[in-house]
Amino acid sequence: MIEFAPDIPRWRQVAEVIRQRIKNGTYAPRTRVPSVIQLMEEFGIATQTAHKVHRALRAEGLIYTEPGMGSYVSKDLNFE
Template structure:
């Protein structure tokens, strides 16, 4: 993924995950990648990955259960 200048990385990661959710890569009821997986895939710090997942929750696309992870909401 090429980073867009002037846009925070966590926003760009959240945008990419939203694109994948809408494309059906992560269908409703499935889990999105963990913080560790996002750190590995995108080469970012844990705080950046956490913010990206929080961004998905704010957008209403996922919910998070402690100890389980982030799950895609059903439409």
């Protein structure tokens, strides 16, 4: 787990961790990112907080969700 800063919403902090993992290649294009349940377990966050993380990353185009299959890193990312 990470130590959360009190003045930044937790979902933003967790989204930043996942964003950095995508940028550094921990999660490569077309590979699964942690599910809502996995985010809850790893970061000790609530269900709604984990859903906000996924929504934010989808809105940025970093991940996409296949219904019933999971969420994956988008294939054409450019971090310049």
